[in-house]
Amino acid sequence: MSTGSESNDLLFLENTSVAYGDLVILHDIDLRMQKGEFCTVVGPSGCGKSTLLRLVLGQQRATSGRLLLNGHPLGRADPTRGIVFQHYSLFPHLTVLQNVIQGHVLPGLPFFLRGAKRRRVEAEAMAYLDEAGIADQAKKYPHQLSGGQKQRAAIIQAILTHPDIVLMDEPFSALDPGTREDMQQLLLRLWIEHDLTVLFVTHDLEEAVFLGTRLIALSKYYSDGRSASPDQHGARIVVDLMLRERNLLPDATIKSEAKFAKLIEQIKNQAFDPEAFQHVLTHDLSHPDAYFTLDDIQARQPS
Amino acid sequence: MLGKYLGLHAEPPTWLRWVLGILPFLLLVVVYVTTSDARLEENPNDKLFPSIETMADSMVRIATEPDKRSGDILLVKDTVTSLSRLGKGIGLAALVGLLVGLNAAFFPVFRHLVMPFVTALSNVPPLAVMPILMIIVGTEDQFKVILIFIGTVFVLSRDIFRSADAIPKEQITKALTLGASQFGVVYRVMLPQVLPKLLSSVRIVLGAAWLFLIAAEAVASTEGLGYRIFLVRRYLAMDLIIPYVLYITALAFVMDQALRFALRVGFPWFREE
Numbered sequence: 001m002s003t004g005s006e007s008n009d010l011l012f013l014e015n016t017s018v019a020y021g022d023l024v025i026l027h028d029i030d031l032r033m034q035k036g037e038f039c040t041v042v043g044p045s046g047c048g049k050s051t052l053l054r055l056v057l058g059q060q061r062a063t064s065g066r067l068l069l070n071g072h073p074l075g076r077a078d079p080t081r082g083i084v085f086q087h088y089s090l091f092p093h094l095t096v097l098q099n100v101i102q103g104h105v106l107p108g109l110p111f112f113l114r115g116a117k118r119r120r121v122e123a124e125a126m127a128y129l130d131e132a133g134i135a136d137q138a139k140k141y142p143h144q145l146s147g148g149q150k151q152r153a154a155i156i157q158a159i160l161t162h163p164d165i166v167l168m169d170e171p172f173s174a175l176d177p178g179t180r181e182d183m184q185q186l187l188l189r190l191w192i193e194h195d196l197t198v199l200f201v202t203h204d205l206e207e208a209v210f211l212g213t214r215l216i217a218l219s220k221y222y223s224d225g226r227s228a229s230p231d232q233h234g235a236r237i238v239v240d241l242m243l244r245e246r247n248l249l250p251d252a253t254i255k256s257e258a259k260f261a262k263l264i265e266q267i268k269n270q271a272f273d274p275e276a277f278q279h280v281l282t283h284d285l286s287h288p289d290a291y292f293t294l295d296d297i298q299a300r301q302p303s
Numbered sequence: 304m305l306g307k308y309l310g311l312h313a314e315p316p317t318w319l320r321w322v323l324g325i326l327p328f329l330l331l332v333v334v335y336v337t338t339s340d341a342r343l344e345e346n347p348n349d350k351l352f353p354s355i356e357t358m359a360d361s362m363v364r365i366a367t368e369p370d371k372r373s374g375d376i377l378l379v380k381d382t383v384t385s386l387s388r389l390g391k392g393i394g395l396a397a398l399v400g401l402l403v404g405l406n407a408a409f410f411p412v413f414r415h416l417v418m419p420f421v422t423a424l425s426n427v428p429p430l431a432v433m434p435i436l437m438i439i440v441g442t443e444d445q446f447k448v449i450l451i452f453i454g455t456v457f458v459l460s461r462d463i464f465r466s467a468d469a470i471p472k473e474q475i476t477k478a479l480t481l482g483a484s485q486f487g488v489v490y491r492v493m494l495p496q497v498l499p500k501l502l503s504s505v506r507i508v509l510g511a512a513w514l515f516l517i518a519a520e521a522v523a524s525t526e527g528l529g530y531r532i533f534l535v536r537r538y539l540a541m542d543l544i545i546p547y548v549l550y551i552t553a554l555a556f557v558m559d560q561a562l563r564f565a566l567r568v569g570f571p572w573f574r575e576e
Contacts, residue, residue, distance in 0.1 A: 077480050088477075107482030142572075
């Protein structure tokens with residue numbers, strides 16, 4: 001565990017909370033991310049995983065806390081962040097090629113790219129689409145694509161402008177298992193080739209452990225010496241693990257290894273079990289960048 | 304065997320579908336012709352059910368012979384006048400409805416400013432406003448255009464608002480992360496998505512627009528398709544009224560099909576819900 005210092009962090013969140021009146025969604029989130037990380041976020045349904053992602057995205061405002069991206073306070077959504085949603089990432093009225101080059105078209109004028117710039121941007125886009133295996137779909141409209149093809153295009157659309165961080169909100173959750181595995185491989189390949197930084201929300205623990213260099217779990221099932229019931233406080237980070245080095249791909253066989261299943265079991269116990277009432281000071285926050293700040297009330301020892 | 308033709312599970316073959324579709328039209332024509340023949344036999348000067356030949360003659364005359372007083376070919380003049388009024392009224396309503404609905408869907412302050420007003424005014428029966436309009440703007444061309452405009456603009460605004468509001472909000476965020484400005488989101492990303500919905504809304508209000516046009520022309524006009532049929536009503540000129548009604552129906556049908564064609568060709572990605 002280290003202390004918070006925002007100087008070199010790509011993403012820095014300190015004491016970040018989200019509440020609607022009395023209903024607290026996220027409580028006191030502290031998170032630092034470095035460039036090149038592939039950080040997966042898991043947690044029981046309704047724990048605020050997507051809320052955390054929307055905070056970083058700028059779609060939602062924090063009730064309190066300090067949020068920095070590259071040292072600058074996080075504002076509304078802008079091109080520093082790329083996003084892939086589960087649905088609706090693509091614009092239905094544009095072809096695949098038009099969709100993925102929007103990051104070059106939408107900023108500024110004119111409305112349409114022309115001449116040499118257009119040829120350059122389209123050539124780059126086609127190279128990416130080829131890498132994603134959907135170059136032959138470039139002229140089609142989104143409604144003509146399969147779910148997997150749509151998400152391939154959505155990923156290319158999000159990374160073509162080289163955002164500082166790529167945010168993904170359950171991007172593969174609507175896909176069938178086979179397609180999902182192909183997408184995982186594609187994403188890892190793009191991540192390593194283009195040196196992406198990814199924050200990836202999923203409800204699928206296996207997917208999270210397989211993909212991430214780092215895994216964080218959000219949960220309301222913890223005790224901080226204040227309230228007894230999880231309904232009375234928001235979720236916080238209860239697990240923060242390093243899964244592998246930042247520049248490594250996972251072994252293809254890792255899913256069948258015993259330690260893989262054991263790790264999943266361990267995370268389940270710590271974050272997904274309503275009976276697990278670990279005190280905040282005993283959580284497994286073993287990732288080197290993990291840190292948290294406690295106010296005096298929370299720091300009280302379990303009674 | 305009969306199950307193919309009767310009941311919940313009937314599967315009529317293509318030829319039968321055509322026969323079934325044409326049957327009511329055929330029936331109407333047969334009933335008309337027999338009634339007309341019977342009455343004309345009794346009284347050759349009967350005006351109520353003119354024969355098809357008489358109607359055709361009248362229609363050809365008005366479509367080819369210049370009017371004695373003005374020298375105009377009346378059918379052409381009526382058509383041009385009416386379609387121009389219809390086009391101006393509905394074109395203006397489409398433009399305003401698009402801007403109102405689109406901006407209301409995405410700019411909350413504008414939404415709270417205009418939508419309660421639009422919703423309230425859409426309940427006013429446009430024909431009830433007609434006397435007010437006649438007093439204020441008179442009975443010239445702009446009276447008919449404004450009546451059509453008032454009769455359709457509120458429905459169009461609400462339609463466009465609903466369509467634009469139904470676009471997933473993810474797309475706003477998506478466009479912002481791709482570098483769009485706030486106006487860029489609305490006018491470069493959302494507007495093109497709403498355009499085909501505008502066309503299909505216009506198709507729907509076209510029927511109402513015809514109603515207001517003909518009502519306005521009946522009340523106060525000197526030319527136009529609606530004016531003509533109400534004018535000749537004084538002489539019980541069924542031989543002109545009936546073909547005129549058929550002609551107006553055909554015009555409405557052609558306009559509807561033209562919009563449908565424009566929708567299909569201009570917006571190949573568009574899926575009607």
